[in-house]
Amino acid sequence: MAYIPKLPDDTVNVTNSNFIEEMLKLVVGVSLLISVAFLVVTLSTSLIVENMSLKTEQKLQALFSSSLEIDTNSSNKEVLYLQSIVDNLNSCAKLPYDITVSISNHKEPNAFAMMGGAIVITKGMLKEIQNENELTFVLGHEMGHFKHRDHLKGLGNGIIFAMISLFVPNSFVENILSLNALSYSQSQESSADIFGIEMMLCRYQDTLGSASLFERMSKNDKWSDFLATHPDFYTRVLEIKKYIKSNNLPATKESRELRYSFE
Amino acid sequence: MVDIIFILTPILLGYIFGSIAEKNHYKSIQEREKKFMRLPTISLKTPLNPDNITRSRLVVGNVVISVDYFKRVLAGLKNIFGGNVTSYETLVDRARREAILRLKEDAKGAxxxxxxxxxxxxxxxxxxxxxxxxxxxxxxxxxxxx
Structure with missing residues (x-):
């Protein structure tokens, strides 16, 4: 048997393909898939959530409140103070379940309305708030998300994000997705703002302080994190002012001082 | 925006450095394959010619090659739609040929x-x-x- 020396054929075991082209095709395909899934799920969840009865909503909330891990230090005076504001506001908001407030240690100013009737407000946010009116507005705004069932509608998005992170097992991608999953749409934020104004009216018969916090925020660079989940501050300030003006709402009383300075 | 940069940077770096490394590796592989072309390397259990054998020896070649981020992301996306994972083909091909070349280098004078x-x-x-x-x-x- 004779041995015939021959160089290996480069084309047999390696497909001659353009990786960039392949990458672009796949990325377009995946984004199409995701957007279709996104549309279907968000539309169907918002349809279900809007037609849900109060009882079902209560049941859903109870389901999540038991699994919620919040550091509720009930002896903490600051938390008790926030809780008392929320409890008072709930007589105006008339939510069918109790709301629990907790403070998270994050330095980035932000507040969230979460499943299980929990409002989480960051230490960074509390530091920026200058009077009780502003605090009431922020808490009222978050209660607005509960009133409009925004957090339930967000569940649909959560499912999609969970599905994506299944396919893309990348820790930092997951982090980014979970961050964005907490955000609400611009129109949801705007209607929550209006709910916040109504809450202030109900509580203080005055709307002072509803726009002042956001006005400071839109001028401050530190808010970039908040901007990521609460878009277009400037537009929101304008909308709040427009709402107050067009409805001839009072904004004349003096602002109430905070009972605690959150430092 | 920052999120996108976070995702794209490793992919882009993976593509740039991955392609440079691959190109250089293939160049070196092809040169050395030419050099060792005349050394018969076969998977038969018996020698081609049983005459004049003085000794035999175990020879080994071993190589580890890392996947780059670009290839991995491409393969990850392929997971969804199925099909040939072409981005890993060159990787396996390079590793296989390099391992055989190292084995041949180990077999000096054979x-x-x-x-x-x-x-x-x-x-x-x-x-x-x-x-x-x-x-x-x-x-x-x-x-x-x-």
Whole structure:
């Protein structure tokens, strides 16, 4: 048997393909898939959530409140103070379940309305708030998300994000997705703002302080994190002012001082 | 925006450095394959010519090549739609040819190498968050003649 020396054929075991082209095709395909899934799920969840009865909503909330891990230090005076504001506001908001407030240690100013009737407000946010009116507005705004069932509608998005992170097992991608999953749409934020104004009216018969916090925020660079989940501050300030003006709402009383300075 | 930069940077770096490394590696592989072309390396268990054999020896070649981020993302996206994972083909091809070349380098002065076998394994296969790499281990028997 004779041995015939021959160089290996480069084309047999390696497909001659353009990786960039392949990458672009796949990325377009995946984004199409995701957007279709996104549309279907968000539309169907918002349809279900809007037609849900109060009882079902209560049941859903109870389901999540038991699994919620919040550091509720009930002896903490600051938390008790926030809780008392929320409890008072709930007589105006008339939510069918109790709301629990907790403070998270994050330095980035932000507040969230979460499943299980929990409002989480960051230490960074509390530091920026200058009077009780502003605090009431922020808490009222978050209660607005509960009133409009925004957090339930967000569940649909959560499912999609969970599905994506299944396919893309990348820790930092997951982090980014979970961050964005907490955000609400611009129109949801705007209607929550209006709910916040109504809450202030109900509580203080005055709307002072509803726009002042956001006005400071839109001028401050530190808010970039908040901007990521609460878009277009400037537009929101304008909308709040427009709402107050067009409805001839009072904004004349003096602002109430905070009972605690959150430092 | 920052999020997008976070995702794109490793992919872009992976593509740039991955392609440079691959190009250089193929160049070196092809040069060395030419050099060793006349050394018969076969998977038969018996030598081509049983005459004049003085001794035989186990020769090995071993290589580990890492996947880059670009290839991995491309393969990850392929998971969804199925099909050939072409981005890993060059990787496996390079590793296999490099391992055989190292085996040939190990067999200095041999007149032929018989019973060539290849083993493969992947390192970091199950570790989450790490990028995988492929190991190819080539072994065979070098035959020496007078």
């Amino acid at each position: 007149s032929e190498i018989i019973n060539l076998k290849l083993e493969t394994s992947s390192i970091n296969k199950s570790a989450k968050g790490t990028i995988g790499s492929i190991e190819i281990f080539a072994y065979g028997t070098a035959i020496y003649r007078k």
